Amino acid sequence: MLNQEIYLQPIESGNEEIEKEYADAKGELEKIFDKNPVAEYRINEIIKRIKPIINNVDNADLIMADLSDCKNITNKPEFIEKVFCIIKPLVDIKINNSIKISGDRDFIEVSEALSYGIDGEEVHIHLVPEGKVNLLESIELGLKKLAEIVKENETIKIITATSTLVERNPRVVKLFGFTVDGKIDETTRQRHFAGEKREVWAAHMTREDFLNRYSIKQ
Numbered sequence: 001m002l003n004q005e006i007y008l009q010p011i012e013s014g015n016e017e018i019e020k021e022y023a024d025a026k027g028e029l030e031k032i033f034d035k036n037p038v039a040e041y042r043i044n045e046i047i048k049r050i051k052p053i054i055n056n057v058d059n060a061d062l063i064m065a066d067l068s069d070c071k072n073i074t075n076k077p078e079f080i081e082k083v084f085c086i087i088k089p090l091v092d093i094k095i096n097n098s099i100k101i102s103g104d105r106d107f108i109e110v111s112e113a114l115s116y117g118i119d120g121e122e123v124h125i126h127l128v129p130e131g132k133v134n135l136l137e138s139i140e141l142g143l144k145k146l147a148e149i150v151k152e153n154e155t156i157k158i159i160t161a162t163s164t165l166v167e168r169n170p171r172v173v174k175l176f177g178f179t180v181d182g183k184i185d186e187t188t189r190q191r192h193f194a195g196e197k198r199e200v201w202a203a204h205m206t207r208e209d210f211l212n213r214y215s216i217k218q
Helices: 016-035 039-054 060-072 076-097 135-152 164-168 170-175 186-192 207-214
Strands: 108-111 114-119 122-127 158-163 179-183 201-206
Touching: 016 039, 016 076, 039 060, 039 076, 039 108, 060 076, 108 135, 114 135, 122 135, 135 207, 158 164, 158 207, 164 170, 164 201, 170 179, 170 201, 201 207
Parallel strands: 122 158
Antiparallel strands: 108 114, 114 122, 158 201, 179 201
């Protein structure tokens, strides 16, 4: 049960910069709510974003537990307000220490081998094969979970994948229904894979093909 007596306190105002940070945090929560129709994935994304800073507070376990209790909130304004009240101590730490909670591209894990990020009409999936015992099974599980999200978000038109795995195993990628596009351009490489020495390839699948293949038929 949400510890309302601890978190749901009036937010002090007066400092314009602090108020802007609070407004930005709520704006990010709204984006997370809108792009994740599956409630559990909303909380998973928030937890992933706060990981770099959560250990700086004494009641980290309490924050995590109360975030978990928000998984069943379906009303957007209520979700934003309650989650913000829970993570406000972390926002305050970010303000005081100029700590970035999220990077340029945020990915949400849906299986051990697969995570995704939404950018407008595109869902980008990231494959992390290293050390995965059941790689193919984990990828397929992730794609089926992702199909739930794509099905609910009608703005998504294309699913793309970028990984060294695409280059090393294009036949496997094709097996999952993707069209292999080949080597990524240098701009994309420098922006997202600057530290990667291996070759990185991209692949894609249309929304229609993806849902036909991975969406659970009702």
